[in-house]
Amino acid sequence: MANFLVFAETRGADLRKVAGEAVSVARRLADASGGGEVHAVVAGPPGVAQKADTLGRFGADVVLAIEHPALATFAREAVAATIAQRAKSATYRAIVLGFTAQGRDLGPRLAAKLDAPIVSDVTEVQIAGDSLTVKHPAYANKVVVTLSITGTPAIVSVRPSAFAATEVARAARVEPLAPAIDPATTRVKVVQVIEGAKGRPDLADAPVIVAGGRGLKAPENFKLVEDLADAFGNAAVGATRAVTDEGWRPHADQIGQTGRQVSPQLYVAVGISGAIQHLAGMRTSKTIVAINKDREAPIFKVADYGIVGDVLEVVPALTRAVREAKKGH
Amino acid sequence: MKIAVCIKRTPDSETRFRVGASGSSIDEGGVKFDMDDFASYAVEVALQLKEKAGSGEVVAIALGPDNVQETLRKAMSMGVDRGVQLKADAVPFDGLAVAKALAAELKSSAFDLIFFGKHAFDTSEGVVGTATAELLDLPCVTAASKLEIANGKGTARRELEGAAEMVEFSLPAVVTIDEGIARPRYPSLKGIMSAKKKPLETKPAQLGTPRVAVKSMALPPDRPPGRIIGEGSAAVTELVKLLQTEAKVL
Numbered sequence: 096m097a098n099f100l101v102f103a104e105t106r107g108a109d110l111r112k113v114a115g116e117a118v119s120v121a122r123r124l125a126d127a128s129g130g131g132e133v134h135a136v137v138a139g140p141p142g143v144a145q146k147a148d149t150l151g152r153f154g155a156d157v158v159l160a161i162e163h164p165a166l167a168t169f170a171r172e173a174v175a176a177t178i179a180q181r182a183k184s185a186t187y188r189a190i191v192l193g194f195t196a197q198g199r200d201l202g203p204r205l206a207a208k209l210d211a212p213i214v215s216d217v218t219e220v221q222i223a224g225d226s227l228t229v230k231h232p233a234y235a236n237k238v239v240v241t242l243s244i245t246g247t248p249a250i251v252s253v254r255p256s257a258f259a260a261t262e263v264a265r266a267a268r269v270e271p272l273a274p275a276i277d278p279a280t281t282r283v284k285v286v287q288v289i290e291g292a293k294g295r296p297d298l299a300d301a302p303v304i305v306a307g308g309r310g311l312k313a314p315e316n317f318k319l320v321e322d323l324a325d326a327f328g329n330a331a332v333g334a335t336r337a338v339t340d341e342g343w344r345p346h347a348d349q350i351g352q353t354g355r356q357v358s359p360q361l362y363v364a365v366g367i368s369g370a371i372q373h374l375a376g377m378r379t380s381k382t383i384v385a386i387n388k389d390r391e392a393p394i395f396k397v398a399d400y401g402i403v404g405d406v407l408e409v410v411p412a413l414t415r416a417v418r419e420a421k422k423g424h
Numbered sequence: 425m426k427i428a429v430c431i432k433r434t435p436d437s438e439t440r441f442r443v444g445a446s447g448s449s450i451d452e453g454g455v456k457f458d459m460d461d462f463a464s465y466a467v468e469v470a471l472q473l474k475e476k477a478g479s480g481e482v483v484a485i486a487l488g489p490d491n492v493q494e495t496l497r498k499a500m501s502m503g504v505d506r507g508v509q510l511k512a513d514a515v516p517f518d519g520l521a522v523a524k525a526l527a528a529e530l531k532s533s534a535f536d537l538i539f540f541g542k543h544a545f546d547t548s549e550g551v552v553g554t555a556t557a558e559l560l561d562l563p564c565v566t567a568a569s570k571l572e573i574a575n576g577k578g579t580a581r582r583e584l585e586g587a588a589e590m591v592e593f594s595l596p597a598v599v600t601i602d603e604g605i606a607r608p609r610y611p612s613l614k615g616i617m618s619a620k621k622k623p624l625e626t627k628p629a630q631l632g633t634p635r636v637a638v639k640s641m642a643l644p645p646d647r648p649p650g651r652i653i654g655e656g657s658a659a660v661t662e663l664v665k666l667l668q669t670e671a672k673v674l
């Protein structure tokens with residue numbers, strides 16, 4: 096029997112989707128190793144402890160709540176010190192967290208503080224006795240590496256959306272966890288949070304992504320991409336590096352090897368050639384649509400449905416057709 | 425301004441990979457290697473800061489076998505002042521083990537800033553930089569997409585999912601560099617010539633015992649071949665129908 100610790104990520108006072116996924120992974124591993132407990136740490140402003148119900152639903156037995164006004168933003172050093180202190184005072188087989196902006200910061204800190212082996216961005220985890228193995232897409236998603244980890248606690252950061260958050264109907268009891276250092280006086284301080292485009296899901300969460308490339312010719316033509324995303328209703332907007340380099344879109348919208356890695360239900364590539372570095376970030380999308388005037392463009396090699404044509408003509412027509420189709424529902 | 429940049433030698437991103445005969449590494453035959461992309465952004469940021477300060481030193485550090493000397497020379501041809509090779513037979517897939525060796529080297533010199541890439545192309549782990557910072561007990565900003573240094577203090581922007589945060593930190597500090605911050609310069613001919621004469625020191629790497637090991641590597645399943653369904657806006661009706669009935673995403 097082994098216990099597992101989870102960092103259940105919040106933004107402000109709200110749990111993020113990846114928190115449920117990480118708890119579910121830990122629940123499954125705990126069950127597979129004889130039914131240990133899952134302890135989920137939440138850090139946030141006062142009131143965040145009330146999120147415990149949700150974490151119980153995904154399989155947490157205990158919610159350890161670090162509450163402090165200065166945790167309204169991610170006070171990374173305080174969160175890392177507190178989790179490390181807890182992990183030293185108890186025995187955990189592994190610490191599970193999300194491979195997100197927060198997780199990629201927190202995971203290595205915990206590894207160093209606890210002298211614990213770490214694997215990041217994993218898409219599968221297996222435990223059998225002393226052996227913990229994970230799958231991790233490396234080389235810009237072009238090679239899947241199976242890694243075995245020896246030593247406890249193992250730190251495992253999971254790729255968002257790679258694991259389902261499965262409801263198991265447990266009730267978690269809540270315990271306060273005192274910060275190990277004052278979250279208000281850390282050496283790295285968040286001075287501002289800049290909210291992204293309103294009303295659109297993040298690239299990681301969106302079931303549909305409409306992405307534009309240099310084939311759009313001018314920044315103002317991104318309006319066509321925005322309109323198509325609006326027609327789908329639940330879509331995020333992405334871009335190629337050619338476009339972010341030109342400053343047509345912010346770098347945060349870039350999809351690919353050195354940008355975001357996405358895997359939506361539907362990916363619509365508009366005026367994108369399909370360079371290998373772009374494909375590295377989106378080739379695992381369930382369905383890919385491409386619109387490009389060049390029949391030989393490499394994007395057509397991966398597109399389930401390709402249309403050869405001028406984006407300035409095809410995209411508005413598609414937007415109208417999608418709107419009609421949505422109305423028909 | 426004294427800055428260290430940790431750089432890794434990684435395969436070119438255009439590579440079509442094959443798994444090697446051992447089943448647990450890539451087949452390096454015919455593969456081109458170069459400085460890792462994110463590390464090259466880190467080198468560029470370091471050089472710009474030194475140029476802005478008007479004085480200082482930029483040191484590049486690479487852990488690995490002798491072929492990393494080529495990567496260090498490239499950094500020097502871009503303008504880095506000297507290189508340090510931490511010699512090891514191979515680079516383990518264990519980020520903490522690598523971080524321990526880099527921290528052992530970095531702790532003896534007083535750097536104002538230590539830069540890393542956000543993650544390396546090959547491992548794609550994103551562990552080494554932040555873990556090294558923690559081992560050195562230095563403030564760390566992970567994945568900065570903007571960076572400003574003034575009056576002994578730093579300000580950085582970090583991209584969050586669907587948002588961004590601005591952070592302030594004190595120096596000395598560690599920063600891992602995201603894309604969007606700077607495009608690496610091309611070495612000039614003069615740079616390439618002078619790089620040959622710049623100091624390159626080699627020392628044994630004090631790697632920690634690797635506890636993460638590669639069991640196997642495999643290529644992800646191929647997508648089914650693409651299909652062109654038509655031309656121009658006339659094809660839109662067919663596309664919507666397929667999205668509804670076949671792909672069931674609309």
Ligand SMILES: Cc1cc2nc3c(=O)[nH]c(=O)nc-3n(C[C@H](O)[C@H](O)[C@H](O)COP(=O)(O)OP(=O)(O)OC[C@H]3O[C@@H](n4cnc5c(N)ncnc54)[C@H](O)[C@@H]3O)c2cc1C
Pocket residue numbers: 307308309310311334335336337338349350351352353354355365366367368369370371372373376386387388389392404405406407437461
């Ligand atoms: C180390 C490295 C990392 C990289 N990382 C990334 C990354 O993360 N993400 C990324 O996207 N790229 C990345 N790149 C860049 C990548 O190699 C390509 O340069 C880039 O993806 C091209 O963007 P694009 O498709 O918008 O532009 P282009 O390649 O210029 O393609 C434009 C396409 O639009 C089509 N077109 C033109 N006009 C029209 C029209 N009127 N109607 C329809 N189609 C039209 C053209 O036929 C063409 O296929 C990286 C490169 C390197 C070297």
Ligand SMILES: Nc1ncnc2c1ncn2[C@@H]1O[C@H](COP(=O)(O)O)[C@@H](O)[C@H]1O
Pocket residue numbers: 430431432433460462463485486487488515519522539540541542543544545547548549550551552553
């Ligand atoms: N062998 C190495 N030598 C020098 N720097 C390295 C090495 N491995 C990783 N790094 C640095 O750590 C960053 C992150 O690597 P990783 O944690 O493996 O994704 C890289 O971008 C480099 O800056």
